[in-house]
Amino acid sequence: MPSPSSALPTTPTTTTTTTTVPCLFRYALLSCVSRVIGRHGEAALGKLHLNISGCPAPAPGAAASPVASSLQQLLSQLLPLCGSLPISPNALNAATFAPAKDHDANLLRPGALQLPMGSTVLLDEAMMTAGRLEARGMENIKAVEKLLDSQKLGFDFTYFQVNP
Numbered sequence: 001m002p003s004p005s006s007a008l009p010t011t012p013t014t015t016t017t018t019t020t021v022p023c024l025f026r027y028a029l030l031s032c033v034s035r036v037i038g039r040h041g042e043a044a045l046g047k048l049h050l051n052i053s054g055c056p057a058p059a060p061g062a063a064a065s066p067v068a069s070s071l072q073q074l075l076s077q078l079l080p081l082c083g084s085l086p087i088s089p090n091a092l093n094a095a096t097f098a099p100a101k102d103h104d105a106n107l108l109r110p111g112a113l114q115l116p117m118g119s120t121v122l123l124d125e126a127m128m129t130a131g132r133l134e135a136r137g138m139e140n141i142k143a144v145e146k147l148l149d150s151q152k153l154g155f156d157f158t159y160f161q162v163n164p
Contacts, residue, residue, distance in 0.1 A: 044151040065126030081119040089131030098143040100156040
């Protein structure tokens with residue numbers, strides 16, 4: 001009969017001869033290889049999203065948290081298409097995440113979330129602080145939510161939205 005202490009859960013790790021790869025990286029790899037296998041209404045079935053919490057804050061002046069930087073470095077060596085997008089009030093208010101029509105130039109401006117099929121994107125929320133979101137920031141949050149829920153990205157034509 002096992003002792004009570006052996007029944008306690010432990011953090012699984014994979015040990016190789018030179019390094020130890022934590023469970024976090026295993027889940028990240030599983031998330032990367034998961035694909036949408038079907039749909040139930042608008043919901044995408046089969047895609048595994050990974051939310052990593054409790055990460056240390058980025059160093060002053062750093063562009064990303066240490067965990068996001070390490071994960072980005074590892075995934076960019078393993079995957080053909082891997083990007084990172086910092087999420088902060090300033091970034092949400094300044095950038096355009098979804099493609100939008102520029103009527104003056106008569107062209108469709110790309111968005112930061114407009115990526116090729118099979119891409120992996122890391123959304124680094126470690127720099128999120130209290131702040132005010134403008135209209136563009138709220139649109140960007142809605143674009144992220146739509147992308148996570150349905151694995152689809154809408155287009156903003158100013159007068160109407162196109163959601164594939």
